Amino acid sequence: MSAAGRGEAGRAGDDVRSDLHVAVELTASGGLEIELISRVASLYGDSIRETVRSTLSGMGVRHARVQVDDKGAVPFVIAARVEAAALRAGAPPGGDGRPESTVPARTHSALDRLRRSRLYLPGDQPKLQLNAGLHRPDGVILDLEDSVHSDHKDAARLMVRNALRCVDFGGAERMVRINPLPLGLEDLDAIVPERPDMVLLPKTESADQVAAVDARIREVLGVASDAESPIWIMPILETALGIERALEVAASSPSVAALTIGLEDYTADLGVAKTVEGAESAYARGRLVNAATAAGVQAIDSVFGDVGDEEGLRAWAGRSRALGFEGMGCVHPRQIQPIHEAFAPTTGEIEKALRIVAAFEEAEAKGLGVVSLGTRMVDPPVVLRAQRLVDVARRAGLLEEAES
Amino acid sequence: MSVGKERSADFVVNAAGRRVPVVVNGRSAVPFAGVGASIPHGPKHGPPIRSTADYPADGDKRSPNLREALERCGLRDGMTISTHHHLRNGDQVAVAALEAAAELGVKDLMWLPSASFPCHEPVVDLMRSGVVHHIEGSMNGPLGAYCSRGHMRGLGVLRSHGGRWQAIQDGEVHIDIAVIAAPTADAFGNADGSHGPSACGSLGFALADSIYADHVIVVTDHLVPFPCIPWQIQGNNVDFVVEVDSIGDPKKIVSGTTVVTKSPDRLLIAEYVARFVRDAGIMKDGFSFQAGAGGIALAFVGYIRQMMIDAGVKARFVRGGSSSYLVDLLNEGLTDYILDGQTFDLAGVRSIGEDPRHVATSPFTSYNYHGKGNFASMVDAVVLGATEVDVGFNANVVTHSDGMLLHGIGGWQNCLFAGCTILALPSFRDRIPVIVDEVTTLTGPGELVDVIVTERGIAVNPGRADLLAALEGSDLPIRPIEEIKAEVERLVGGPPAKPALGDEPVAVIQWVDGTVLDTVWRVPEATDSA
Numbered sequence A: 001m002s003a004a005g006r007g008e009a010g011r012a013g014d015d016v017r018s019d020l021h022v023a024v025e026l027t028a029s030g031g032l033e034i035e036l037i038s039r040v041a042s043l044y045g046d047s048i049r050e051t052v053r054s055t056l057s058g059m060g061v062r063h064a065r066v067q068v069d070d071k072g073a074v075p076f077v078i079a080a081r082v083e084a085a086a087l088r089a090g091a092p093p094g095g096d097g098r099p100e101s102t103v104p105a106r107t108h109s110a111l112d113r114l115r116r117s118r119l120y121l122p123g124d125q126p127k128l129q130l131n132a133g134l135h136r137p138d139g140v141i142l143d144l145e146d147s148v149h150s151d152h153k154d155a156a157r158l159m160v161r162n163a164l165r166c167v168d169f170g171g172a173e174r175m176v177r178i179n180p181l182p183l184g185l186e187d188l189d190a191i192v193p194e195r196p197d198m199v200l201l202p203k204t205e206s207a208d209q210v211a212a213v214d215a216r217i218r219e220v221l222g223v224a225s226d227a228e229s230p231i232w233i234m235p236i237l238e239t240a241l242g243i244e245r246a247l248e249v250a251a252s253s254p255s256v257a258a259l260t261i262g263l264e265d266y267t268a269d270l271g272v273a274k275t276v277e278g279a280e281s282a283y284a285r286g287r288l289v290n291a292a293t294a295a296g297v298q299a300i301d302s303v304f305g306d307v308g309d310e311e312g313l314r315a316w317a318g319r320s321r322a323l324g325f326e327g328m329g330c331v332h333p334r335q336i337q338p339i340h341e342a343f344a345p346t347t348g349e350i351e352k353a354l355r356i357v358a359a360f361e362e363a364e365a366k367g368l369g370v371v372s373l374g375t376r377m378v379d380p381p382v383v384l385r386a387q388r389l390v391d392v393a394r395r396a397g398l399l400e401e402a403e404s
Numbered sequence B: 001m002s003v004g005k006e007r008s009a010d011f012v013v014n015a016a017g018r019r020v021p022v023v024v025n026g027r028s029a030v031p032f033a034g035v036g037a038s039i040p041h042g043p044k045h046g047p048p049i050r051s052t053a054d055y056p057a058d059g060d061k062r063s064p065n066l067r068e069a070l071e072r073c074g075l076r077d078g079m080t081i082s083t084h085h086h087l088r089n090g091d092q093v094a095v096a097a098l099e100a101a102a103e104l105g106v107k108d109l110m111w112l113p114s115a116s117f118p119c120h121e122p123v124v125d126l127m128r129s130g131v132v133h134h135i136e137g138s139m140n141g142p143l144g145a146y147c148s149r150g151h152m153r154g155l156g157v158l159r160s161h162g163g164r165w166q167a168i169q170d171g172e173v174h175i176d177i178a179v180i181a182a183p184t185a186d187a188f189g190n191a192d193g194s195h196g197p198s199a200c201g202s203l204g205f206a207l208a209d210s211i212y213a214d215h216v217i218v219v220t221d222h223l224v225p226f227p228c229i230p231w232q233i234q235g236n237n238v239d240f241v242v243e244v245d246s247i248g249d250p251k252k253i254v255s256g257t258t259v260v261t262k263s264p265d266r267l268l269i270a271e272y273v274a275r276f277v278r279d280a281g282i283m284k285d286g287f288s289f290q291a292g293a294g295g296i297a298l299a300f301v302g303y304i305r306q307m308m309i310d311a312g313v314k315a316r317f318v319r320g321g322s323s324s325y326l327v328d329l330l331n332e333g334l335t336d337y338i339l340d341g342q343t344f345d346l347a348g349v350r351s352i353g354e355d356p357r358h359v360a361t362s363p364f365t366s367y368n369y370h371g372k373g374n375f376a377s378m379v380d381a382v383v384l385g386a387t388e389v390d391v392g393f394n395a396n397v398v399t400h401s402d403g404m405l406l407h408g409i410g411g412w413q414n415c416l417f418a419g420c421t422i423l424a425l426p427s428f429r430d431r432i433p434v435i436v437d438e439v440t441t442l443t444g445p446g447e448l449v450d451v452i453v454t455e456r457g458i459a460v461n462p463g464r465a466d467l468l469a470a471l472e473g474s475d476l477p478i479r480p481i482e483e484i485k486a487e488v489e490r491l492v493g494g495p496p497a498k499p500a501l502g503d504e505p506v507a508v509i510q511w512v513d514g515t516v517l518d519t520v521w522r523v524p525e526a527t528d529s530a
Helices: A041-058 A075-088 A150-166 A183-194 A207-221 A240-244 A246-250 A263-270 A279-295 A310-323 A333-343 A347-365 A380-395 A399-403 B066-072 B093-103 B122-128 B141-148 B161-169 B204-212 B264-279 B295-311 B324-331 B346-354 B465-470 B481-492
Strands: A006-010 A020-026 A032-038 A064-070 A117-122 A139-143 A173-177 A198-201 A232-237 A258-261 A298-303 A327-330 A371-373 A376-378 B011-013 B019-021 B080-083 B109-113 B132-135 B156-158 B177-182 B215-220 B240-243 B287-291 B315-319 B335-340 B358-360 B381-384 B388-390 B420-424 B451-454 B457-460 B505-510 B516-521
Touching: A006 A075, A020 A075, A032 A041, A041 A064, A041 A075, A064 A075, A075 A150, A117 A173, A117 A333, A139 A150, A150 A173, A150 A183, A183 A198, A183 A207, A198 A207, A207 A232, A207 A246, A232 A240, A232 A246, A240 A246, A240 A263, A240 A279, A246 A258, A246 A279, A258 A279, A263 A279, A263 A298, A279 A298, A279 A310, A298 A310, A310 A327, A310 A333, A327 A333, A333 B264, A347 A371, A347 A376, A347 A380, A380 A399, B019 B505, B019 B516, B066 B093, B066 B215, B066 B240, B080 B093, B093 B109, B093 B122, B093 B177, B093 B215, B122 B132, B122 B141, B141 B505, B161 B204, B177 B204, B264 B295, B264 B420, B264 B451, B287 B295, B295 B324, B295 B381, B295 B420, B315 B324, B324 B335, B324 B346, B335 B346, B346 B358, B457 B481
Parallel strands: A032 A064, A117 A139, A117 A327, A139 A173, A173 A198, A198 A232, A232 A258, A258 A298, A298 A327, B080 B109, B080 B177, B109 B132, B156 B505, B177 B215, B215 B240, B287 B315, B287 B381, B315 B335, B335 B358, B381 B420, B420 B451
Antiparallel strands: A006 A020, A020 A064, A371 A376, B011 B019, B451 B457, B505 B516
């Protein structure tokens, strides 16, 4: 891919949009020479040149020949491609090619926030990232693992880092799926300073792996080992061994906020076909829900891959909620709404739960030890479940509607 | 070629604050004076009176080929030939007519298409060789580039569909010979678009040409014995009928199926539009709407359909361009009628040919501003696109932000008179923001644009306090237009630079009343976007 002193990055071709191709050739003298082809040259030519210059000078590159073939990329994308090409050309690492951060200040996500939907965004495809937050998923996952070819891991890491600095994902929780260890540790070095809310760790099979991630996050952040890490971890269990160790993994660190399952890899590990009904993964999913609950973390389901089959998605999500999962992944923004609806408590459930909670509060106020609804006694676990359901409904914005 | 010389003209600043020429292609032009401010006078244009004595009593007006028909119509240098665009990108007749004129050795023709498509690229060569002097009609692709670069000898004149009718009716342009491609015709010249191997649905865009042109030639690949039933074009206006093997490529005339967009952002915009129409109280029994065949418009029809079913609401009429999506509404009883200006897919063609509730309209009934009213202002909501809008809600639909001609006006300007005009737009394309400080080319005045719907939120024209009041309590993301603009600029790295345009006009944008709304300026080669 790169001859000595020359490196390329990005995408070229007629169907490319919101991306670019960059070739950087490091030279001994002559300053920065920029050759630009762009469909937006008359409108953003100067801006593109400025982004190239500031990125390279931040990296300490003073002399280079740069060829840019731009297809309407926004500045953070240009910066990521230029940095990747320069590093591939042999520019010394350690410089700072990061674009200025443009995301508004934000608060870190809560341990038990709503995680009904998480939208997968291939880390190396900026076009899909720009407007992802507008579809209002509970979370976005910038993916460095399966959606990124092994030759592009370095470039994708820079793209994801820049996206975290420059893309406003709205109210969505910002997650990054890193690569399996040890490569994933290098991913952490790049992305942790940008404070994602959560890191997804694929192919997790042991508490040690979680500990390694936890330690690396603290190291990069410079946080003391006993301080609580502000970056949550969601281990992905996707092997038979991982499933068997679900409880160990879930309980391995206070940073673990949720467990999830990767069904493609899991069924491959078992050597069985993945079906729409999912009988082959019934044990694994049940085991995961049980372990997550035992450890006090959320159980989150896999994805439903057929974007065109909304009915199938709703059916899957409905079964998933019935099993005890609190959310699942989305491979397309159109899956978000059906998933939110499927994981939402029904009006009937909410009304019943509200009655139980009201009865509980009344009993408390009267100092009664027994909660009763009409002529029936309500057991404490039923009260607890009702309280949880009311809580979920309130956070999903469903409560006012049910009360009125 | 003395490029530029014959267009040197004086300019005035019109009521919209735009600098426009006072002479256009040798005619004196009236600058835009404001919406509804320019009052027309005098009688309509009349074609010469003809006598039945000069036409065959047996009604057989066939001529062996286009060349001979043009010759017998008296074609000579400097004349105007008009064509229609119902065959869209499959049209083979317009180029054939101009090439037949070239064979006859005539020069300096004006071509007046109702719209042009990529299939008309050969006209560039006909302009280079001097056969065609200039085009008054939409220009895009290679034709748009040829004009934008300043290579065309005359000024391009861009008119809306209604404006084209107005210009022809008012005698502002004079058609010497109208060449009308007809999917079905008889030898007398009665013609229709709803049947035949090259069926395209309505022939409404050719109606004015058939009425007002000095001479009319019907070209068909499906000649039927008299009478051609139904007829939208009346043979009594027709001089000659030419039979050819094929008038066009059916695959490019209508698409087999129209498919709704898969882009999640565009689907989101479409959903917002539908919710807006519902929440603003526009979607009620007996209402009407118009949506074209663009990806967002089609998706909008899908969403509003479901909302109409859920609410038990039925439309009185919907306006096309029609596609299977509108036909479904008709078949499901969700609308009483489709009033159709053009037909985009096979389902639409079949429906207009078979269902009496699916009615072909023309720019006269739908759009003509110099008439006793038109349908466009009776439509409750219309969903349109645009290339740019500005913070004053002014919109551009003809040029790209770099100044290059990109689209025709179509019925867009005429539709602005609907009860609620909604522009549905992605907030940026590639990197280019759609909301700007000032549009590159003014095509529609902001006072007629009510709502701008983007994936980042919905901006309501402050002049429409009634809409804002109706939306009180809606959970739609209603935002000031400036706020959406600022958000996009943060993402794309600031507003775009102003492209360096030449001071030489290449085309004018006419308003629906024939006044000149804006000027399109030459784009120097140096700013080529490769």
